[in-house]
Amino acid sequence: MDPAVDGPRQPPARAGSRLCTRCGERKAALKRPKTLEQICRECFYIVFEDEIHQTIVENNLFKPGDRVAIGASGGKDSTVLAYVLSELNHRHKYCLDLFLLSVDEGITGYRDDSLETVKRNEIQYGLPLKIISYKDLYGWTMDDIVKAIGLKNNCTFCGVFRRQALDRGAALLKVDKIVTGHNADDIAETVLLNILRGDIARLSRCTFITTGEDGPIPRCKPFKYTYEKEIVIYPYYAISHIFSCIYSPNAYRGFAREFIKDLERMRPRAILDIIKSGENFRISTTTRMPEQGTCERCGYISSQKLCKACVLLDGLNRGLPKLGVGRTKGVAGGDSDCEQQAKRPERSRSSLQGKHGNIDF
Numbered sequence: 001m002d003p004a005v006d007g008p009r010q011p012p013a014r015a016g017s018r019l020c021t022r023c024g025e026r027k028a029a030l031k032r033p034k035t036l037e038q039i040c041r042e043c044f045y046i047v048f049e050d051e052i053h054q055t056i057v058e059n060n061l062f063k064p065g066d067r068v069a070i071g072a073s074g075g076k077d078s079t080v081l082a083y084v085l086s087e088l089n090h091r092h093k094y095c096l097d098l099f100l101l102s103v104d105e106g107i108t109g110y111r112d113d114s115l116e117t118v119k120r121n122e123i124q125y126g127l128p129l130k131i132i133s134y135k136d137l138y139g140w141t142m143d144d145i146v147k148a149i150g151l152k153n154n155c156t157f158c159g160v161f162r163r164q165a166l167d168r169g170a171a172l173l174k175v176d177k178i179v180t181g182h183n184a185d186d187i188a189e190t191v192l193l194n195i196l197r198g199d200i201a202r203l204s205r206c207t208f209i210t211t212g213e214d215g216p217i218p219r220c221k222p223f224k225y226t227y228e229k230e231i232v233i234y235p236y237y238a239i240s241h242i243f244s245c246i247y248s249p250n251a252y253r254g255f256a257r258e259f260i261k262d263l264e265r266m267r268p269r270a271i272l273d274i275i276k277s278g279e280n281f282r283i284s285t286t287t288r289m290p291e292q293g294t295c296e297r298c299g300y301i302s303s304q305k306l307c308k309a310c311v312l313l314d315g316l317n318r319g320l321p322k323l324g325v326g327r328t329k330g331v332a333g334g335d336s337d338c339e340q341q342a343k344r345p346e347r348s349r350s351s352l353q354g355k356h357g358n359i360d361f
């Protein structure tokens with residue numbers, strides 16, 4: 001990776017002067033967040049990449065010849081994913097055709113900057129890039145939408161539109177799969193949120209490593225078991241700037257995230273435990289689940305006559321932007337508010353802005 005991108009970052013937590021517990025030869029350079037092992041940098045890279053390779057192999061995420069679009073936001077997760085996946089593809093001969101797929105939501109001062117990172121990655125990693133914009137797809141940028149609806153509910157639009165935009169971009173690229181940079185922390189947060197909301201439909205699928213096999217294009221999460229803290233350490237010398245969306249507020253998801261971070265501090269395994277709990281939930285057979293159909297207007301998957309994106313778009317075009325915002329029972333992608341997207345309020349002021357994110361595939 002190119003060491004000279006974007007500016008300084010915090011160094012990873014230092015280990016003492018002990019030897020690496022893996023190789024027993026080099027000095028330990030860091031304490032691995034997931035296991036608290038004291039290891040050297042070389043062993044950290046090896047174990048980090050090997051675990052992702054194991055996840056890919058054990059879950060049969062790909063087959064030789066697959067065309068795979070990497071959802072590339074320019075943020076740390078998807079940037080590391082693009083790099084690691086292209087490395088593993090060469091090293092282990094997955095025989096994948098990889099592409100970068102970016103959605104330009106039209107957020108001045110955020111996405112325009114992060115897309116510059118993706119454009120650099122296109123060159124650095126030699127992966128073809130496709131950018132698809134809300135403006136072209138829907139006639140609205142997020143800047144326009146925020147002007148119409150304000151900050152409070154804008155994440156609902158962004159999450160619903162992005163999900164569909166990724167599918168549409170993937171269809172243009174004729175790929176077999178989309179991969180995203182959702183990590184173990186994201187998944188644990190989503191398990192908790194779905195419990196807190198009583199959203200059984202989402203709870204039952206939010207821990208799946210591959211989703212949407214009944215939809216247009218399956219999506220998978222190779223970082224399902226990868227800790228965010230390790231994703232941050234991994235490219236220490238390579239990817240330096242973390243982009244934060246200027247529109248996403250400090251909402252409900254942020255509290256789930258803080259809670260998980262507190263648990264992780266006391267017991268690093270907590271993240272994996274929450275994911276495991278989510279995986280082991282069994283939905284009662286008497287619980288009514290939404291039935292999947294297609295939108296009458298655009299043909300996209302929907303459990304209602306019109307998909308959520310069409311309902312939201314209708315509201316915007318009719319000058320009634322609040323139409324369709326809020327929880328609509330059974331509506332596909334019907335997030336009740338910004339929480340599903342607004343993430344990562346940290347304690348420091350600089351990171352109080354959350355980020356986009358919709359893990360509901």
Ligand SMILES: Nc1ncnc2c1ncn2[C@@H]1O[C@H](COP(=O)(O)OP(=O)(O)OP(=O)(O)O)[C@@H](O)[C@H]1O
Nearest residue numbers: 071072073075076077078102103180181182356357
């Ligand atoms: N604008 C976008 N274009 C393409 N893919 C996206 C976009 N936004 C998000 N994604 C995909 O969804 C994943 C989760 O997005 P989220 O907004 O939660 O950010 P994140 O967890 O901080 O990830 P990242 O650091 O990659 O932005 C990303 O890793 C990426 O794969």
